[in-house]
Amino acid sequence: MSKRMENLPKVLVIGVLVLGAGSIASRMLVTKSDAAAGGVRVIIPARLSAKAQVGKVAFDANCGQCHGANAAGTGNGPPFVHPIYNPGHHPDAAFFQAAHQGVPQHHWNFGDMPAQPQVGDADLDAIVAYVRELQHANGIFYQEHRM
Numbered sequence: 001m002s003k004r005m006e007n008l009p010k011v012l013v014i015g016v017l018v019l020g021a022g023s024i025a026s027r028m029l030v031t032k033s034d035a036a037a038g039g040v041r042v043i044i045p046a047r048l049s050a051k052a053q054v055g056k057v058a059f060d061a062n063c064g065q066c067h068g069a070n071a072a073g074t075g076n077g078p079p080f081v082h083p084i085y086n087p088g089h090h091p092d093a094a095f096f097q098a099a100h101q102g103v104p105q106h107h108w109n110f111g112d113m114p115a116q117p118q119v120g121d122a123d124l125d126a127i128v129a130y131v132r133e134l135q136h137a138n139g140i141f142y143q144e145h146r147m
């Protein structure tokens with residue numbers, strides 16, 4: 001067997017690894033301009049729990065102007081139907097904290113999120129349920145956070 005043929009399996013394994021990493025990376029890469037162009041594509045769950053339905057109303061009234069219809073994102077804020085908002089990286093408490101205190105710009109370049117003190121904790125709890133159900137319908141589940 002020629003040297004090149006002996007190396008073929010190695011080359012294939014490396015190729016598969018590179019492609020795999022690339023496809024994971026491309027899922028992570030939602031740019032501001034994608035969001036501005038109407039957000040990411042979201043599969044809408046066939047049915048929402050009663051709590052998530054309450055959350056949808058509160059979300060649309062208080063968060064949707066930036067985070068978009070169905071949490072798909074807009075030119076003013078990121079989508080939550082996105083792997084970085086899985087509960088391993090942004091636990092439910094992050095939603096309460098965001099609404100209570102606002103969020104300094106750090107993951108994106110939309111600017112800071114202003115606090116939303118008009119939204120009570122019961123509504124925030126329902127908003128989290130809504131966002132998690134949207135995420136689940138789009139294959140986004142808990143992933144351990146590693147830096």
Ligand code: HEC
Binds near residue numbers: 063067
């Ligand atoms: C005026 C626009 C705006 C509104 C309204 C808004 N957000 Fe945000 N939000 C942002 C932006 C911009 C970011 C991204 C900040 C960054 O990471 O760069 C953000 C980030 C977040 C994050 C991620 C926080 C983190 O720890 O990284 C959460 C959670 C969040 N928003 C929840 C909400 C909820 C819940 C509402 C409604 C009650 C809401 N937002 C309303 C603009 C907004």
